[in-house]
Structures are given as C-alpha cells and as structure tokens.
Amino acid sequence: MALFLLLNLLTIAALFATIRVVPAQALLPIFLEHGPPRPPPKGTLLTTAGRRINRGVRSLLNARASNGRSAATVSKPLSVAFYAPWDESSTASLQRHISDLDWIAPVWVTVWGPHHQFTMLPDPAGRAVLNSTAHRPLILPVVQNFLNGHVDSAGVQGLLADPQLRRLFLDRFEQYLVSNSASGAVFDFEELDPAGRLHYLQLLREARLRFDRHGWILTVAVPVGGEWDSASFARVADKLFIMAYDEHSSDGEAGPIASQQWWATNVAEMLNRIPPDKAIVTLGNYAYDWHDGTADPLNVEEAWLEAADSQTTPVFDRVSGNSSFAFSDETGHLHTTWILDAASAFNQLTLLDRANVRQVAFWRLGAEDRQLYT
Numbered sequence: 237m238a239l240f241l242l243l244n245l246l247t248i249a250a251l252f253a254t255i256r257v258v259p260a261q262a263l264l265p266i267f268l269e270h271g272p273p274r275p276p277p278k279g280t281l282l283t284t285a286g287r288r289i290n291r292g293v294r295s296l297l298n299a300r301a302s303n304g305r306s307a308a309t310v311s312k313p314l315s316v317a318f319y320a321p322w323d324e325s326s327t328a329s330l331q332r333h334i335s336d337l338d339w340i341a342p343v344w345v346t347v348w349g350p351h352h353q354f355t356m357l358p359d360p361a362g363r364a365v366l367n368s369t370a371h372r373p374l375i376l377p378v379v380q381n382f383l384n385g386h387v388d389s390a391g392v393q394g395l396l397a398d399p400q401l402r403r404l405f406l407d408r409f410e411q412y413l414v415s416n417s418a419s420g421a422v423f424d425f426e427e428l429d430p431a432g433r434l435h436y437l438q439l440l441r442e443a444r445l446r447f448d449r450h451g452w453i454l455t456v457a458v459p460v461g462g463e464w465d466s467a468s469f470a471r472v473a474d475k476l477f478i479m480a481y482d483e484h485s486s487d488g489e490a491g492p493i494a495s496q497q498w499w500a501t502n503v504a505e506m507l508n509r510i511p512p513d514k515a516i517v518t519l520g521n522y523a524y525d526w527h528d529g530t531a532d533p534l535n536v537e538e539a540w541l542e543a544a545d546s547q548t549t550p551v552f553d554r555v556s557g558n559s560s561f562a563f564s565d566e567t568g569h570l571h572t573t574w575i576l577d578a579a580s581a582f583n584q585l586t587l588l589d590r591a592n593v594r595q596v597a598f599w600r601l602g603a604e605d606r607q608l609y610t
Contacts, residue, residue, distance in 0.1 A: 312513075312594060312595070313338075313594040313595070314338050314339070314516065314596070315336065315337055315338045315339075315597075316516060316596070317330075317340060317341070317598050318341045318342075318343065318378065318518075318601065319342040319602075320343055320603075321342060321343065321357050321359035321362050322357065323602045324361075325602035326601045326602030326603070327361045327362050327365065327602070328602065329601040329602045330362060330365050330601050330602075331365045333609070334365060334366070334369050334371065335371040337373040338374065339374045339376055339597075340366070340374070340376070341376050341377070341378050341597070342362060342375065342377055343377075343378045344357050344378065344416075345378065345379040345409070345412065346381070346383050347379060347388075347405065347425075348382075348388050350391055350394065352391060352392070352401060352405065354405070354408050354409075355383070356412065374420070377416065377421055377422070378421070378422040379409060379422070379423055379424065380424045380426070381427075385533075387426050389429075392425050392432075393428060393429065393431075393432040393435070396425070396428075396435035396438070396439055397432075397435045402435075402438070402439050402442060403442070406439070406443055409421070409443075410446050410450075413450075414450070418452065419452060419453055420447065420452040420453030420474070421452070421453075421454065422455045423436075423439075423443070423454075423457070424456075424457040424477075433464060433465070437468055437469065440456065440472045444472055453475065454472070454474050455475040455516075456469050456473045456476055457477040457479055457518070458479065459479050460478060460480050460502035460503065460505070461502065466509045467510055470509075470511060473514065474514065475516050475595070476510060476515060476516065477518045477597055478503060478506045478515055478516065478517050478518055479518050480494060480502060480506075480517060480519065480520070481494045481499075481518075481576065482494075482520070483495055483499075484524070484574065486524055486530065486531035486532075486533060489526070490531070491574065492553070492558040493520055493523075493524060493576050494558065494576055495556035495557060496557035496580075496583060496584075499557075500587060507591075512593070515593070515595060516596065517588060517595065517596050517597070518598070518599055519581055519584055519596065519597070520576045521536060521576050521577065521580075521581055521598055521599070521600075521603060521604040521605055522534065522576060522603040522604070523535070523536055523538070523573055523574065523576070523577075524573065525571055525572075526572045526574075527565075527569050527571045528569055534603075535604070536575060536604060536605040536606075537605075537606065539575050542571075543561050543563075543573070546561075546571075547563075548561045548562070548563045549561065550575070557579070557580055557583050558576060558580050559574070559577050559579065559580070560572070560573060560574045560575065561573055577605040577607070578605040581598075581608060
C-alpha cells in the first residue's frame with residue numbers, strides 16, 4: 237500500500253471531518269476505459285462504511301490521546317509512493333504523478349538465497365523519468381527478501397544472524413545508495429521469526445551508524461498486528477511504514493484485503509505504540525483474484541476489466557468497505573475477487589484526516605484505481 241490524490245483527498249476529507257450526516261448522493265462514479273461502467277457504491281462513500289468509520293475515528297483519536305498526544309496535533313504532510321520497476325504501468329504512473337510526490341520508494345534491490353545474492357533490479361525507464369523531472373522527490377530505494385513474488389525467510393535470517401554477513405551486506409548496500417544519489421532506504425525484510433527480528437534490529441542499529449554519516453533517512457516497513465515489536469523498530473528508524481493491508485492475502489483464503497474495522501483497529505494500535513511523527517500509514521490499492529487455492533495479484537483496472545469480461549457487476553461491500561465480485565470461468569472454476577479501490581482509499585484517508593495523520597504512502601504505483609486522481 238501517496239500521490240496527487242493525497243493532497244486532494246485529504247483536503248476533501250477535511251471538509252467532511254465535522255459532518256455526521258452527508259446528503260445521499262453518489263460519489264466518485266467510476267468508468268472503465270473499455271467496457272461498461274461499474275456502478276458507484278450505494279449512498280456516499282462516508283456513509284457506506286457507516287458506524288465502522290466512526291468507531292475507527294474514535295480508536296485513532298483515543299490511541300493518540302492515550303500516549304499523551306493531542307488530537308489537535310497535526311503531523312507534517314508527507315506523500316510517498318512505492319514503485320515497481322518490473323511493471324510498465326508503474327513506470328507510466330510514476331511519470332504522470334512524480335511532481336506530486338515527496339518521496340519515491342523504488343523496489344530496486346533484493347537479497348535472496350542461501351548465499352545472500354545481492355540483486356539490483358534493472359530500471360532504465362524509471363531512472364529516465366527520475367532524471368528528467370523538474371521536481372525530483374527524495375529517492376529511498378527498497379531492499380527486500382523477495383524474488384519473483386516469493387519471500388526468502390531462511391536466507392535472510394541466516395544473513396541477519398551473522399555479524400560478518402551483515403557487515404558485507406551493509407558495505408554493498410551503502411555503496412549502492414551512494415552511487416544512486418539516494419536520500420535513504422526502506423528496509424523490507426518479511427516473515428521473520430522472533431530471533432530473526434532481534435537480529436534484524438541489530439542490522440538496523442549498524443545501518444544507523446552508516447546512515448547518520450551520510451545524513452540519510454532510515455525507514456522500515458512493518459506489518460500491522462502484534463507480532464513485531466514496532467516500538468523497538470521505531471527507536472532505531474526515522475520512519476516506519478505501517479503496512480495496513482493483506483488482511484486476506486494471496487496465500488490464504490478469499491476475503492477483504494483491508495476491511496474497514498480491521499484496518500482502523502490495527503492502525504490505531506500501531507499509532508499507540510510509536511511516535512506519531514515516525515508513522516507513515518501505507519494504504520493498499522490493488523486486487524486479488526482467488527481461484528484454485530491461490531490468488532493472482534491484479535491492478536485495479538485489470539480487476540474491473542475481468543469483471544466486465546465475465547459479465548459480473550462489482551459490489552461495494554458496506555460491511556468491509558471493500559469492493560468484490562465472483563464468477564465461474566469457462567472451465568467451471570470459481571473466481572472470487574476483492575479490490576482496494578478509490579472508495580476504500582477515500583474512507584481510509586477520511587479517517588486519517590480526522591485523526592490528524594498526514595504522513596501517508598501507497599502500495600503501489602501502477603496498481604492503483606485511476607479514479608483516485610479525478
């Protein structure tokens with residue numbers, strides 16, 4: 237799961253922040269570039285999530301107050317977007333919206349396998365966009381333990397546990413950041429066990445010493461939920477990206493990707509654990525198509541086109557605040573698709589605005605609902 241929409245939608249959301257009853261009218265009608273229009277949600281986007289948004293707002297505000305943080309305190313706005321160089325639509329979205337970003341987080345580096353191979357993803361198209369723009373956002377490359385959509389837990393945990401391997405990795409990564417004129421980095425090592433997370437903290441402490449010499453920004457992507465000691469990660473990092481999505485993920489059963497109550501509860505808990513100025517709430521905007529025991533990731537436009545091709549009408553689910561549809565393909569296999577789109581983003585941004593949270597990111601460019609920008 238931070239573009240021109242962040243400025244526009246947060247401004248729009250502020251207008252609604254003190255309104256409990258909104259006139260019943262359809263907001264954000266969305267049309268496919270090809271195929272029939274999808275119907276807008278019934279009622280307004282604020283009222284469709286109904287009481288869940290109100291409970292979420294109270295949770296967020298109470299979380300801030302319980303840590304001695306005034307609800308009136310407004311964090312400085314920050315707009316961040318994650319960028320995927322392997323996706324042409326991500327590059328196109330970067331080109332359209334780069335001037336509206338404060339930071340860009342390109343997924344350029346992976347560490348993978350038993351020998352901890354340091355892989356730099358080629359990105360001539362994205363680099364051309366960054367080098368030609370008049371407004372260049374800060375560049376914070378992402379380093380992950382992913383390759384071809386798979387997470388390598390064992391390999392990266394072996395690296396993290398070994399002081400010499402950590403030093404070799406940081407030597408290589410520091411050199412990479414210097415050569416790419418980076419302003420910092422996003423560390424995104426996932427699916428770590430408790431021992432792995434402790435070693436991860438040690439790596440970040442060692443990286444902190446190097447980053448301080450360059451004046452770089454050290455950030456870490458952390459999942460919502462209680463498994464990670466987010467307060468410890470916040471003490472060593474400048475910012476934490478709160479990854480508030482994948483309630484139902486591609487390796488599990490079908491369901492909302494970030495239902496409103498799940499999202500609000502988890503974001504509130506995270507904001508209660510870490511300083512508000514260190515929290516960047518990261519919203520998802522994409523889809524999953526579950527079938528045959530797995531799920532294919534889709535961008536939002538692909539999901540709408542899939543619905544049109546299957547002659548299915550997407551439905552905005554008022555309980556979860558996510559959109560979904562289902563159909564059987566020509567072989568009789570059932571597909572269930574859930575989507576985080578403009579409607580879900582609007583509700584989430586409205587809640588964040590009411591809680592005076594202004595640091596927001598999106599996963600990811602190229603997968604997002606284009607209606608976000610209208």
